Amino acid sequence: MPDGLLEPLVPIANPDKATLNNPVAETPQILRASLGETARARVSDVQQFQSLWRDPELKAVWDSVEQRIKDSNGQIVQPSGKWDRDYDVLLKELAEAEKSQTDERQREEEEAERAKVQSGEGGWQKVLEQYGQRNVPGVRVAEEQDGMSLAVALIRAGAVFLVKGVSESGGPISTWEVSSKTEGRALTKLEIAILDCLANRPRKWDLAFLLDMISSYGDIKHTPCAKCNRLTDNGAQLPTLRRLSQNQPSAATEPRIYSFDALHSGCA
Numbered sequence: 562m563p564d565g566l567l568e569p570l571v572p573i574a575n576p577d578k579a580t581l582n583n584p585v586a587e588t589p590q591i592l593r594a595s596l597g598e599t600a601r602a603r604v605s606d607v608q609q610f611q612s613l614w615r616d617p618e619l620k621a622v623w624d625s626v627e628q629r630i631k632d633s634n635g636q637i638v639q640p641s642g643k644w645d646r647d648y649d650v651l652l653k654e655l656a657e658a659e660k661s662q663t664d665e666r667q668r669e670e671e672e673a674e675r676a677k678v679q680s681g682e683g684g685w686q687k688v689l690e691q692y693g694q695r696n697v698p699g700v701r702v703a704e705e706q707d708g709m710s711l712a713v714a715l716i717r718a719g720a721v722f723l724v725k726g727v728s729e730s731g732g733p734i735s736t737w738e739v740s741s742k743t744e745g746r747a748l749t750k751l752e753i754a755i756l757d758c759l760a761n762r763p764r765k766w767d768l769a770f771l772l773d774m775i776s777s778y779g780d781i782k783h784t785p786c787a788k789c790n791r792l793t794d795n796g797a798q799l800p801t802l803r804r805l806s807q808n809q810p811s812a813a814t815e816p817r818i819y820s821f822d823a824l825h826s827g828c829a
């Protein structure tokens with residue numbers, strides 16, 4: 562628009578741009594007349610554009626565009642004619658949704674298992690009996706007098722742990738707590754590290770899981786780290802962390818035996 566309005570002035574300011582259609586105005590009157598004419602022509606251009614915009618033929622197009630915006634919840638069709646989507650973000654959202662579904666399923670499965678174990682015949686004594694039948698080398702388990710606790714000795718590591726069942730208001734045992742049964746001396750670094758890892762375990766209601774986890778320390782002085790394959794790390798520490806191995810028997814296996822990978826704390 563502004564360029565168009567000033568068109569008659571162009572050849573005056575820049576004689577090289579003078580053409581037959583746009584010559585240098587010979588008199589001020591001619592210049593004024595052509596400026597007026599140019600202005601009228603530009604206004605008519607605008608009017609023409611406006612009437613085209615509101616033309617019934619175009620109205621159908623606008624209606625269709627508005628309908629599509631409404632259909633897509635206010636997302637505007639991209640000029641490319643394609644939906645401009647960030648597929649990395651979409652993929653991440655899908656993966657997160659799937660993970661939370663898996664987590665939810667695992668929670669439900671564990672809940673069902675817990676209910677089965679707690680209502681099952683024999684209760685935790687049956688778990689203890691099945692564990693005893695396996696004769697796990699280097700581990701001795703004995704029931705304590707109170708009928709709610711076990712002493713678990715790791716012969717080769719020279720450590721004895723007290724595993725105590727905790728129940729709420731007379732119900733089934735909901736948690737198994739582990740402490741050291743060692744008396745008369747301070748705990749070794751190794752004992753502290755093992756107790757720390759046991760305290761952070763999942764499935765705290767599950768005695769079978771706990772006994773297998775404690776058993777995985779049975780030969781700790783000869784069990785290399787699953788990651789670096791070394792026995793001691795640079796700080797001369799043994800691999801005291803335990804992580805559930807990838808391949809676990811299904812929940813239907815009876816008795817279910819858990820296996821663990823040994824890891825240095827720096828290799829986790």
Ligand SMILES: [Zn+2]
Pocket residue numbers: 786787788789790791794800824825827828
């Ligand atoms: Zn390691």
